[in-house]
Amino acid sequence: MLSFDIRTLESTAAQVAGDLQADDPIWNAADPRPLEAVHVEGRFSSAGNGRFYFSGRFSGSVTLECRKCLTEVTRDVAEDAHFLFAPTDDPTTEDDPDVFTYDPGAHQLDIKPAVREGWLLSVPAFVDCREDCKGLCLTCGADLNNGTCNCEPVAADARWDSLRQTRNEFQA
Ligand SMILES: [Zn+2]
Numbered sequence: 511m512l513s514f515d516i517r518t519l520e521s522t523a524a525q526v527a528g529d530l531q532a533d534d535p536i537w538n539a540a541d542p543r544p545l546e547a548v549h550v551e552g553r554f555s556s557a558g559n560g561r562f563y564f565s566g567r568f569s570g571s572v573t574l575e576c577r578k579c580l581t582e583v584t585r586d587v588a589e590d591a592h593f594l595f596a597p598t599d600d601p602t603t604e605d606d607p608d609v610f611t612y613d614p615g616a617h618q619l620d621i622k623p624a625v626r627e628g629w630l631l632s633v634p635a636f637v638d639c640r641e642d643c644k645g646l647c648l649t650c651g652a653d654l655n656n657g658t659c660n661c662e663p664v665a666a667d668a669r670w671d672s673l674r675q676t677r678n679e680f681q682a
């Protein structure tokens with residue numbers, strides 16, 4: 511459970527242990543979704559003046575494509591997380607992107623939006639399937655990790671080198 515009763519929170523800190531499911535409606539279509547639920551653990555407590563502070567950790571895993579060969583790679587994502595929530599009518603939080611706001615009339619405070627944002631910031635922008643991934647052949651698309659293809663190397667073709675040299679001599 512990642513939603514908390516505000517009245518109760520004001521007097522008693524909550525121990526958080528819950529999951530943000532991979533099919534939760536909070537995810538946008540373009541989000542790199544977790545493979546399974548994102549597990550969230552920590553402590554959620556009042557910080558005074560209608561503010562609440564979550565301190566803990568979230569963890570999960572994500573599948574991304576290797577940027578060189580497009581093979582699917584699964585990576586663990588785990589981060590310490592600190593989220594501050596304040597009511598929308600709190601003037602001190604105006605334009606502060608690090609503060610999550612909530613409707614002052616609300617009875618429940620949901621930390622899922624904060625977990626989602628933390629997740630999006632923690633998922634790597636790109637991955638390599640391995641350090642020495644050889645990638646795909648630019649000509650035929652073959653995965654060069656599985657062996658060489660029959661294409662002529664494009665950049666380092668010796669025949670063109672001699673032609674280039676001849677041309678350079680001609681121009682000189
Ligand atoms: Zn790769």
Ligand SMILES: [Zn+2]
Nearest residue numbers: 647650659661
């Ligand atoms: Zn090729």
